[in-house]
Amino acid sequence: MKKCNVRITSKHFHELHHALGYPWPEEIMGETYRNHFATDAGSDTADCMRASPHWTGGTEKFGMTFFHVTQDGKRALLEHMRDSVDLPARFEITYHGHNWREIVAARSRSAAKYGAYLDADSGDTFGEFVRRIKSVRLLSRAQIGGAA
Structure with a gap:
């Protein structure tokens, strides 16, 4: 991770x-x-x-x-x-036609997609990249310092 x-x-x-x-x-x-x-x-x-x-x-x-x-x-x-400590949420992103997943820390689902796009360095436009995403699943919610 x-x-x-x-x-x-x-x-x-x-x-x-x-x-x-x-x-x-x-x-x-x-x-x-x-x-x-x-x-x-x-x-x-x-x-x-x-x-x-x-x-x-x-x-x-x-x-x-x-x-x-x-x-x-x-x-x-x-x-x-x-x-x-404020901890961001974590999202699991899976892709169409691929057998792998990516875990991304972000404040929202859309921010998770964009974070995965920045990590990918694929040469695709953001729109092309998003079309390859199969699912975005919340793994853990954000935690604000002081909250359990």
């Missing part, structure tokens, strides 16, 4: 999300695309990470310190995203 590209205003939680590769909330507790954050060893960021239970103590390599998100950090990020 594509990255969960959302706005997280808290620097701490943004860094946790970045370190894990921008997962969707249901992916946070599992195996993620990545799990590391690199920063200068003597930086304020490194000092904050060393003091936090959300990060490992850090290992130095190549003149940088690499931190990894702990299980406590994953749980805290998941809770923060559920409580404070």
Whole structure:
């Protein structure tokens, strides 16, 4: 699935999300695309990470310190995203004559079609592309921070 590209205003939680590769909330507790954050060893960021239970103590390599998100950090990020982050709806788009589907995050069905069109880079006009769409199905509703 594509990255969960959302706005997280808290620097701490943004860094946790970045370190894990921008997962969707249901992916946070599992195996993620990545799990590391690199920063200068003597930086304020490194000092904050060393003091936090959300990060490992850090290992130095190549003149940088690499931190990894702990299980406590994953749980805290998941809770923060559920409580404070606006998540767009996700739509499944299938195409006539194709055996594959695409998942698109968008605010509406029409925005999902347009997002798929931008991702496709097919050379078709938008109208031609839309005619190839077989269905647009809502997979998950948008969640506004603070709503369950």
